[in-house]
Amino acid sequence: MPIVVKIETCNSCETCIESCPFDAIVLKDGKAFINEYCNACTTCLTVCPEGAIIDKPDTTARPAAATANLADYKDVMIFAEQRHGEVASVSYELLGEGRRLAEQLDAKLIVVLLGADEAAAQDLIRWGADKVILNTDKSYEQFNDDVYSEALYNIIEEYKPSIVLAGASAIGRSFIPRVAARLRTGLTADCTSLKIEPETRCLLQVRPAFGGNIMATIVCPDYRPQMATVRSKVMKKGKYDETRTGEIIKLSGAAISSATSVIEFVKEVSELSVDLHAAEVIVAGGRGAGEKGFKLLAELADVMGGVVGASRSAVDEGWVPYCHQVGQTGTTVTPKIYIACGISGAVQHLVGMQSSDIIIAINKNPEAPIFNVATYGIVGNMFDIVPQLISSIRNIKEN
Amino acid sequence: MNIVVCIKQVPDTSEIKINPETNTLMREGVKSIINPYDLHALEAAVAIREEIGARVTVLTMGPPQAEEALRDALSRGADAAVLLSDRAFAGADTWATSYTLAKAIEKLGADIIFCGKQAIDGDTAQVGPETAEFLKIPHISYVKKIEEIKNNKIKVHRMMDDGYDVVESSLPVLLTVVKDLNDPRYPSLKRMVTAKIADIVRMDKDAIGADEDSLGLRGSPTQVRNIFAPPVMTEKVMLEGSPEEQVESLIGKLREIKCL
Secondary structure (H helix, E strand, O other), X not given: OOEEEOOOOOOOOOHXXXXXXXXXXXXXXXXXXXXXXXXXXXXXXXXXXXXXXXXXXXXXXXXXXXXXXXXXOOOEEEEEOEEOOEEOHHHHHXXXXXHHHHHHHOOOEEEEEEOXXXXXXXXXXXXXXXXXXXXXXXXXXXXXXXXXXXXXHHHHXXXXXXEEEEEOOHHHHHXXXXXXXXXXXXXXXXXXXXXXXXXXXXEEEEEEEOOOOEEEEEEOOOOXXXXXXXXXXXXXXXXXXXXXXXXXXXXOOOOOOOOEEEEEEEEXXXXXXXXXXXXXXXXXXXXXXXXXXXXXXHHHHHHHOOEEXXXXXXXXXXXXXXXXXXXXXXXXXXXXXXEEEOOOOOHHHHOOOOOOOXXXXXXXXXXXXXXXXXXXXXXXXXHHHHHHHHHHHHHHHHO | OEEEEEOOEEEOHHXXXXXXXXXXXXXXXXXXXXXXXXXXXXXXXXXXXXXXXXXXXXXXXXXXXXXXXXXXXXXXXOOEEEEEOOXXXXXXXXXXXXXXXXXXXXXXXXXXXXXXXXXXXXXXOOHHXXXXXXXXXXXXXXXXXXXXXXXXXXXXXXXXXXXXXXXXXXXXXXXXXXXXXXXXXXXXHHHHHHHHHOOEEEEOOOOOOOOHHHOHHHHOOOEEEEEEOOOOOOOOEEOOOOHHHHHHHHHHHXXXXXXX
């Protein structure tokens, strides 16, 4: 264990116990004791008033299992997912991010596309790919964990990318972990920021932890590739360049046989469903809105070309269906404008919307935590403010 | 039929707050619970036992105090409980955790392995699929309905972003489940009494025959470099005045940044 407590210096003040995000410090025989949950994040080192917790240098060598020739791994690879032949929007966002990383590393940007056609591959090149590895075989059209894992594993083994990015979608989150496990390398889920560390050229992967209560920077120094998933709407699309050219490498052959098979796909579109992910404007209400308030919010959403969102308590009250719920147990959203009306701003709600570009908070209580994340705050009654806002915007749009 | 349910003891993250002065987590009084998704995994296993007969073993990796979560699971219907605990497991990331769980499951033997879709503290959703990979068995993520188990096959509904797939798999298989699957039962009083005194099987690194280079912090490809408080919006502007004035200045701001 690299993090250790100097028993003779510890004065049992318990400051470290509270600070530990991993619940890894307990009091044992009256002194702090670091247990099995420790992730060596070193937070406790910074809070201990006595300096009694130290990061003991790891004297053992790199693990024998570590990737042998790190320098052989160079490029940036993106897994572009398709569903029913159409490339998912998150893949274009990854291309924007991947392009940036590839340029910093002076490396190529390689995209893997399974089960789509050559036109889709061309499009990916225009969005920034240098090479697209394409297999158009029908056996890749349906998503299958075994089949996709095997294909991507083999491609990574051959091309040896330094970084592999995939969407944190139902597909990516299901099979990418299998690929990482087989490659014996690290995978960081739901990254919100990716950077290259100049000195080490390692990928710094930032992600929320503890339901978004804190952020963690994750590194994968001794193993390659460095793998990460990113949720949709977190990264920005790159530039589309009609004239951009690149190489399409066609793989042939059908997928391996698998122990699982998809018998049918059932599309679920409820008339109540709302695309919070794609919305550029979300007008959300909470407990302070009430059933009447949501009618107003729907009107505001309508004039702004947006959709209605809601806090968990508004959904629990039955004012709006669950599909509108924003937050840890609902949907994570990143619209351009998020208007929170009558929402106090519980942590579970904040983590689902705090990455929005502009947050407008309208609340009667000036102490409401929602104001901590707001770009613009209005202390007031939403029933006074929202109708005004509706008519003002309507005026602007009409003129 | 043998069913293993993997559970994790987690802090109730919805109760965690940040100390604004020190930017550290305030965990005082936050209780440890079974990861909520894992309760749905356990319920699915117990329901299968009631319908077609099975032995349900609940498995967790953690420090000795994780025993509490196992006893809670026993009171909710599990037949047996296994605690994977060893100082060498400390600091494991999802790769090393999955490796360790898979080693234990190999020893226990299982036809179906259930996991919650993700843990509410880490939210990675990686341990289920990675464990299946180490076991070299198929897995199905985001299961929201189990249609049937027959002739060594299972048919389930897998939630996708635009609907659901009906997926069939041979056994053994690992399933990660979502909350739509079922409503977990509460602990029964009778079971709570027996769970209190039930034997918990303990396994360490030797018991599962693990390779030390693949365990804990040392075996983990990823490392936590640092943790920090989420950035706070510093340019917050409070709009003052009457409702009319407030709306007017808001419209002005939005036009300024070309959002209107």
